Amino acid sequence: MATLNVSLPDNLKTYVAQRVRNGEYSNASDYIRTLIRKDREQTPPVAPDISPQLLEEATRIQALPLDTESKRRLLAMYAMLEKKRQAPAPSAESIIQGLQDMGEEAQRNGLTPDILDDILHG
Secondary structure: OOOOOOOOOHHHHHHHHHHHHOOOOOOHHHHHHHHHHHHHHHOOOOOOOOOHHHHHHHHHHHHOOOOHHHHHHHHHHHHHHHHHOOOOOOOHHHHHHHHHHHHHHHHHOOOOHHHHHHHHHO
């Protein structure tokens, strides 16, 4: 069990000691643990700032026939796009389709992957 040191003003320390003396708690740590448990029960869990659309898209991305790293990158790209926009970002499928369409268009215009790589990376 981990240890946590807490500083209390004298009046609160006396109050906790009194609760222990009355037999309500076995010691001060028991009292603090009980307060924390009660607080956890009464406080709704804090969810990270994730939109329902991002959660839904994460589920879709997990179902795609991609390796784990590609899924991670796609989800990161989706999250970045969603964060930069007011409206939700396009779905993962539409991003993939757009990239495929761009690649096909580039090839129709004679831009091979090697030429594109040279253009992008000098």
